[in-house]
């Protein structure tokens with residue numbers, strides 16, 4: 001560290017996920033030099049709470065202050081504006097999902113990041129569970145044979161109460177899709193990346209279980225905490241999505257997404273069934289995976305002493321010392337910073353992955369509206385396995401990239417897979 005200047009970072013937003021970004025940034029050795037919340041008084045309060053010396057009141061001021069990385073942790077509709085400003089100012093960006101509320105904006109951001117040669121990442125952090133990497137490594141080694149079936153669900157219950165509401169319910173703040181853009185996008189990113197498949201067409205059915213909710217916003221991930229006297233407003237975004245899909249290599253799949261499933265807190269679950277074996281991952285029990293075979297099946301426990309190099313690398317704690325979601329964020333942020341420094345890391349989700357998620361969201365909404373199978377734009381033509389796609393990241397694979405890190409020497413980085421390329 002002696003010769004390595006600490007990265008200077010800023011965080012926009014001060015809510016649930018901003019706190020997680022802050023802890024991850026500090027753990028990765030960064031210096032948090034600026035924060036911005038929704039109003040000057042909120043920004044001042046946040047700066048005091050987080051021990052940030054200078055109080056900033058607007059984004060341009062922050063971006064002109066010589067920061068290396070901006071973390072965008074604000075409601076969805078503000079992501080694209082902040083990310084665009086940061087890229088234009090030559091600042092590397094971590095932008096929360098959904099990258100933008102339209103796929104057009106998400107594509108533009110991806111192009112801008114590529115043109116500027118900046119690191120531009122989206123926290124699809126479930127890729128950073130060590131045992132997720134283990135399944136992926138085994139898939140790449142051919143352990144499961146060709147896939148026959150992909151299925152799973154992502155279920156939550158924090159909007160199951162009719163009195164629960166949040167800015168996510170309002171399309172003006174969150175975009176036209178709620179449950180799918182918010183959590184279905186995580187499942188699709190994870191499963192495509194782990195399975196090495198690409199969803200090319202789908203049919204989706206959306207439903208809104210609770211047609212009216214309080215018009216005021218309550219805290220994220222907290223049931224029924226809005227005021228009982230708040231007026232009710234019509235809910236225009238979906239609580240539930242059921243989707244069937246086909247991948248580029250013809251594998252059939254299905255996904256159920258819900259934010260109204262009582263008792264299910266954050267249950268991202270998938271099963272991949274192949275010709276010679278199956279694999280199951282459950283985000284709420286990430287210390288084991290189920291590996292199925294016709295003759296016998298077993299549970300594999302996370303252990304930094306065993307498994308693929310990536311599973312070991314991301315095992316921050318000894319076996320039996322439960323490691324979960326927060327550690328995914330810590331590993332993700334550490335990998336983004338390593339990439340900013342010109343190191344090569346494996347499997348960093350980029351703006352290109354954020355833009356892909358936006359196109360899947362488009363297809364889901366279109367299919368639900370037309371009650372028909374639709375193609376996912378940008379998925380065809382192409383190989384079944386995104387691992388062989390050369391330019392899946394914000395920077396074309398193999399292209400030499402100038403990584404301009406304010407406050408440190410510019411470095412040339414030959415970006416290959418794992419840096420800005422999301423796939424294998």
Ligand SMILES: NC(=O)c1ccc[n+]([C@@H]2O[C@H](COP(=O)([O-])OP(=O)(O)OC[C@H]3O[C@@H](n4cnc5c(N)ncnc54)[C@H](O)[C@@H]3O)[C@@H](O)[C@H]2O)c1
Nearest residue numbers: 013014015016017018036037038073074076096097123220
């Ligand atoms: N990657 C993940 O796993 C993950 C998990 C949770 C949330 N998220 C994403 O993070 C984002 C924030 O979600 P959250 O749960 O933290 O929400 P939240 O409501 O807890 O926090 C939002 C924060 O942004 C602030 N804010 C609102 N408008 C702003 C503006 N214009 N400028 C600056 N600050 C503003 C609010 O005051 C609040 O502090 C969302 O886009 C969400 O999808 C991602």
